[in-house]
Amino acid sequence: MKRVSLGSVFVGILALLYFVVPLIATAQFSFQVGSGQPFWAAYASILRSAQFWQSLRLSLGMALAAVAIGLIVVVPAAYWAYLRAPRLKPWIEFVSILPFVVPPIVLVLGLVRLYATGFGPLSSRVTLLMGAYGVVSLPYMFRSVDTGLRSMNVKGLTEAALGLGASWVRVMFRIVLPNIRQSLLGGAFLTFALIMGEYAISSMLGFNTFGVYMLLTGQTEAQGAAALSIIAFILVWIFVAIMQWVSRDALTTVGGSR
Amino acid sequence: MAFLEIDQVRRQFATQVAVDNISFTADKGEFISLLGPSGSGKTTLLRIVAGFERPDAGRIVVDGEDVTEVPPQRRNMGMVFQSYALFPNMTAANNVAFGLRTRGVPRAQIEARVRELLAMVGLDSKADRYPHQLSGGEQQRVALARALAPNPRVLLLDEPLSALDALIRVNLRAEIRRIQQALGITTLYVTHDQEEALAISDRIVVFNRGRAEQIGTPEDIYDRPSSAFVSSFVGTMNRLTCRVLSRERGVLALGSEEIRVEALPSAVSDGDLVELWIRPERIRLAGAPEADAGDNQLAVVIEQVMFLGARLGLKTAIKGGGGTLTIDVARDAEDLGVPLKAGETVIARFSQSIAVTPKS
Ligand SMILES: Nc1ncnc2c1ncn2[C@@H]1O[C@H](COP(=O)(O)OP(=O)(O)O)[C@@H](O)[C@H]1O
Numbered sequence: 167m168k169r170v171s172l173g174s175v176f177v178g179i180l181a182l183l184y185f186v187v188p189l190i191a192t193a194q195f196s197f198q199v200g201s202g203q204p205f206w207a208a209y210a211s212i213l214r215s216a217q218f219w220q221s222l223r224l225s226l227g228m229a230l231a232a233v234a235i236g237l238i239v240v241v242p243a244a245y246w247a248y249l250r251a252p253r254l255k256p257w258i259e260f261v262s263i264l265p266f267v268v269p270p271i272v273l274v275l276g277l278v279r280l281y282a283t284g285f286g287p288l289s290s291r292v293t294l295l296m297g298a299y300g301v302v303s304l305p306y307m308f309r310s311v312d313t314g315l316r317s318m319n320v321k322g323l324t325e326a327a328l329g330l331g332a333s334w335v336r337v338m339f340r341i342v343l344p345n346i347r348q349s350l351l352g353g354a355f356l357t358f359a360l361i362m363g364e365y366a367i368s369s370m371l372g373f374n375t376f377g378v379y380m381l382l383t384g385q386t387e388a389q390g391a392a393a394l395s396i397i398a399f400i401l402v403w404i405f406v407a408i409m410q411w412v413s414r415d416a417l418t419t420v421g422g423s424r
Numbered sequence: 425m426a427f428l429e430i431d432q433v434r435r436q437f438a439t440q441v442a443v444d445n446i447s448f449t450a451d452k453g454e455f456i457s458l459l460g461p462s463g464s465g466k467t468t469l470l471r472i473v474a475g476f477e478r479p480d481a482g483r484i485v486v487d488g489e490d491v492t493e494v495p496p497q498r499r500n501m502g503m504v505f506q507s508y509a510l511f512p513n514m515t516a517a518n519n520v521a522f523g524l525r526t527r528g529v530p531r532a533q534i535e536a537r538v539r540e541l542l543a544m545v546g547l548d549s550k551a552d553r554y555p556h557q558l559s560g561g562e563q564q565r566v567a568l569a570r571a572l573a574p575n576p577r578v579l580l581l582d583e584p585l586s587a588l589d590a591l592i593r594v595n596l597r598a599e600i601r602r603i604q605q606a607l608g609i610t611t612l613y614v615t616h617d618q619e620e621a622l623a624i625s626d627r628i629v630v631f632n633r634g635r636a637e638q639i640g641t642p643e644d645i646y647d648r649p650s651s652a653f654v655s656s657f658v659g660t661m662n663r664l665t666c667r668v669l670s671r672e673r674g675v676l677a678l679g680s681e682e683i684r685v686e687a688l689p690s691a692v693s694d695g696d697l698v699e700l701w702i703r704p705e706r707i708r709l710a711g712a713p714e715a716d717a718g719d720n721q722l723a724v725v726i727e728q729v730m731f732l733g734a735r736l737g738l739k740t741a742i743k744g745g746g747g748t749l750t751i752d753v754a755r756d757a758e759d760l761g762v763p764l765k766a767g768e769t770v771i772a773r774f775s776q777s778i779a780v781t782p783k784s
């Protein structure tokens with residue numbers, strides 16, 4: 167046991183270095199502003215910029231929307247596949263990784279063509295961006311939900327609940343979601359991280375998302391870009407913490423009826 | 425008047441007929457075991473009764489109401505699964521309360537009922553534990569309490585004990601029976617363990633390849649098995665192939681030996697092959713043949729002796745080529761004058777009133 171844990175400690179340290187060293191280097195670089203300025207100058211100028219807040223709001227909204235789409239589309243679909251059509255699972259899995267295979271430019275052109283001819287509000291650019299993000303985050307959401315469902319006895323628990331008189335809504339909110347909560351959070355985290363840094367799609371659709379803002383900043387001020395990376399990193403963690411907190415409140419209280 | 429009626433139920437998966445025209449009824453408060461080997465259709469029938477599976481044909485009637493088309497949510501049946509299927513995100517108490525909450529029972533009543541049920545299964549002190557903090561036996565107790573909490577019309581159990589240790593299994597099955605009798609709840613109990621079925625059932629339905637081979641009390645099933653399958657699936661049965669020498673006098677040839685029986689089935693005639701069914705515990709041993717000759721007496725050679733605690737299990741070969749005979753004797757039986765060990769020859773005695781069936 168001792169020897170094994172020594173090995174895993176070594177691997178752990180290696181992994182830690184792999185993640186932490188670039189972070190520290192970035193942070194350090196972001197502090198190296200010219201003499202006569204306080205070390206947080208780069209941060210201050212970013213936080214004062216209206217563009218930063220605008221892009222942040224846009225990307226956050228998009229990330230939330232993508233997570234919501236994932237919840238509404240992916241969870242019921244994956245659950246249904248587990249419960250009723252285990253044979254369809256490989257196909258659903260295949261569809262879910264398609265966004266990895268299709269390059270963003272193809273996706274965008276496809277979307278534009280589809281929606282440009284448009285039906286009212288559905289063809290607005292914001293909806294377009296939202297749809298695109300919903301699609302690119304699909305693999306992450308699906309993988310996570312799949313992991314969660316795999317680790318729970320979907321069929322047995324569903325039947326137990328139905329046998330006890332539960333409606334499908336109740337099964338979903340009292341049994342399925344609470345038991346895949348950790349995996350859902352994992353998926354939400356990945357989706358957030360993905361969308362906060364996404365550049366290709368939004369710039370092609372002409373949006374100033376957080377990713378686009380980051381790139382522009384990087385082209386003009388080096389320290390600012392580093393500071394922005396650190397801010398983005400902290401932001402993602404903050405939002406995950408918030409989601410964790412909210413979901414615990416929403417999903418683990420068992421009292422009341424419905 | 426039958427409370428639960430299973431009427432000509434049939435279910436087929438692709439080409440596999442899982443449940444083949446099964447019919448039986450259960451009275452209110454009756455405990456019926458569905459006994460059979462793995463794959464014989466027990467679970468499928470139970471799931472049809474619960475509403476998780478649809479029959480291709482047939483009806484399920486509860487208390488005069490045809491529930492065949494009623495979804496499981498509205499059947500009001502309590503189900504206990506082999507895998508426990510407790511909700512991992514809820515404490516024992518909340519698991520038990522689940523079926524009450526879905527029915528909108530007021531909070532105060534729920535609390536009282538949960539406490540009552542946890543006490544009934546002996547878990548009042550562990551109400552706040554999560555399933556993963558409970559042993560297998562405790563989890564199954566919670567599952568039983570959860571199933572019983574909403575006062576179901578029928579209790580359905582699918583091999584509830586097969587994942588548990590032998591000792592816990594025996595204790596818990598006695599407890600299931602005690603609670604079932606106290607509540608007077610109509611129960612279907614699926615098991616592949618014949619000893620379990622014999623121990624706790626009012627009646628047993630023996631399953632074989634999707635068919636009900638025999639339906640009867642444990643005594644019926646054990647003492648008067650209706651088929652070769654039932655005879656060897658329930659308990660151990662010696663099945664000896666004999667030829668009828670004289671139908672009139674009840675004389676059979678077993679190898680080069682002769683056997684006498686009191687009665688023969690009406691359909692056989694001289695020269696036919698028949699099977700003799702003898703339970704191992706119906707055979708007594710003697711050191712040497714005796715003159716009174718009311719019983720059949722066969723010389724057998726002991727091949728193997730198995731120590732079973734209070735009893736000994738003997739595998740023997742009948743002299744004269746009659747086949748093998750399994751004998752079960754009390755360990756402290758009187759001294760035969762012959763040691764019970766491999767290679768010795770002893771006399772096996774059994775009554776002339778013995779079951780004979782035509783050989784198929
Ligand atoms: N969902 C299913 N799909 C296909 N075949 C099934 C299904 N459920 C059961 N079977 C088949 O039906 C037969 C009876 O199964 P089951 O009722 O589980 O038997 P038991 O509970 O007696 O072991 C088996 O041959 C099994 O393979």
Ligand SMILES: [Mg+2]
Pocket residue numbers: 463466467468583
């Ligand atoms: Mg089964």
